Amino acid sequence: MGNPKPLFRDLNADDPEPETTEIESLCMNCHSNGITRILLTKIPFYKELVLMSFSCEECGYQNNEIQSGAAIAEKGVRFTLKVNTPRDLNRQVVKSDYTSIKIIELDFEVPAKSQKGEVTTIEGVIDRSVSALEQDQPARREQHPEVAVQIDKFINKLRYLKDLETSFTFVLEDISGNSFIENPNAPAIDEQCSVQYFIRNNEQNKELGILDTDEVKSKEENAILHSIPEGEFTLEDLEGEVLQFPTNCPNCGSACQTNMKMTNIPHFKEVVIMATNCDVCGSKTNEVKSGSGIEEKGLKIEVDINSKDDFSRDLLKSETCHLQIPQLQFEVGPNALGGRFTTVEGLIAAIKDQLGDHKQSLIFGDSSQPESKQRFEEFLKKLDNILEGNLAVTLILDDPAGNSYIQSLRDDNEPDDSLRITHYDRSVEQNEELGIADMKTENYESS
Known part of the structure; x- marks a missing residue:
């Protein structure tokens, strides 16, 4: 039968067998039979997706929908973007069924589950919101003319957002963790967009069809007790x-x-x-x-990479650790590389390999800008220079849970001249990200 193929494959125009599934299904517009096409694919820097496209030859009705093909993420995600330029309006957005959208300046919100998941842009979200508000305006003008006038004014405010006479704040929140906003400056830091992960509460878990936290703990404890007798x-x-x-x-x-x-x-x-x-x-x-719990304080470790000895340091980056290289304006969250036990050299090589594997990514497709591709290639060359010892940089591990580690070159394991360790009280946002109820204000203290 030949070698089996991956269930989810990168979307590629040259793929001779994209494995699209076609299903005859009912048209919700004219009630004739149409065709639904289903494609399993992946978006680099994001995750697996199920793309569905329906078309009806009888009435011409078409509908496109997107669903996550991956497991529900461990945490919810919240993107906060300051929209300043036309490029920001053109940022690609992946949103699931559980995504809520807010535009702070207009006190406007699109509730979760009110729209189907889709791949769109910031401008596309605004246009879809305008279309939804305009849909029932003819009936309102006859039945509730005053309400229709107010909605017309609000529609104009939404349209004016695209003129960018003033910036606005776009907030995308998804309890399933399966949404995404493009970073046009990748792999450099996105100065205009912040990403925050949060632990779902029991009500949000129920909405996703997940057991309550107490139920999960009870099942896990019972499974452990039954599978491993005490003292064995x-x-x-x-x-x-x-x-x-x-x-x-x-x-x-x-x-x-x-x-x-x-x-x-x-x-x-x-x-x-x-x-x-x-x-x-x-x-x-x-x-x-x-293998242990969350530490009392967060941990920030900085190491200057100047020699071969620095490359050979053992390093543990936990699954809650943020990583930065200030000289490259590079910063990634804990989900980018996951938890790793390696060396300083191994971690930098892993960054290069992961970025190199996704050069033809969502942000470098047919619509990408030449300067974006050039910036990406230059960044990969800088990583090569670091690995060859031609560019000295500082590697920063910032772990709110305090479970990361970089080896000291001193025999007594105290920080050496190139290694700096700081313990700090977590912020409210960091405690929320870790699911801790006891909130503290951020206060850095050098160790």
Whole structure:
């Protein structure tokens, strides 16, 4: 039968077999039979998607819809974008069914589940909102003329937003975590857009069809109690055991196996290492999760990379850790690289590999600007210069949970001249991101 193909593949115009599924389905406009086409694909820098397109030959009705093909994200996500330029209006937006949209200056909100998921732009969101408000205006003008006049005024305000005489704030919030706003300056920092992840409450979990937190904990505790009798395994036994369980490939969605092992990092703490190998697409991933709880304070680690010794430092980037390279104006959140136990050199190489794998991404498609491609290529060259030792930079790990680590070159494990460690009280936003109820104000203290 030949080699199996990934379930979710990169969208490629040259793909001879895009594996589009066609289903005969009812047209909701004329009630004749039309055709729904379904395509499973991936958006680089984002995730797997299910694209659906319906068309009816009888009446010409068409409808496009997008749904996430990935599992519901562990956290919800909130994007806050300051729209200043026409380029901002043209930023591509991926929104799910559970996405709510706000325009702060107009006190305007599109509630979650009021629109289907779609791939659009900021301007497209405004146009769709205008069309929705205009739809019933003829009836309102006859039945409620005063209300119709007020809505006409508000529609004009929405249209004026596209003139950009003044900037406005666009907030996209998705409890499923499956939405996205394009960064036209990628891989550099997006100065106009902030991204915040948050822990869902029980009501939001129920809306997504997820068990309550208490129910999940109860099931997990019962499963552990039944599967591992008390006293049967010591910590040394667990550290020497490699556990294997079935999962899905994070790259193509195919069935595969994940190996999991607990180990101890000298001068630090226990961690859980998870390795997944996919025989279908060849993807290999290694992820590290903390074996302990959230620390009392957040942790910020800065290391100057000036020599080969600095490249060889052991490094643990936890799944809650933000990463920055100030000299390159580069910053990524915890979801970009996940948890990793590697070296400084290995982490920078992983950044380069991940960016290099997605050169033909959402922001570098047919509609991308030449300067964007050039900026991206220049960034990859700078990463090469760092790895070759020709460009000195500072690597910053900022972990609100305090579970990240960079090795010191001193025998007593105290910070050396190139290593700086700072402990700090978490901000309200960071506590929300970690799901902690006890909120503290941010206050940095050097260790």
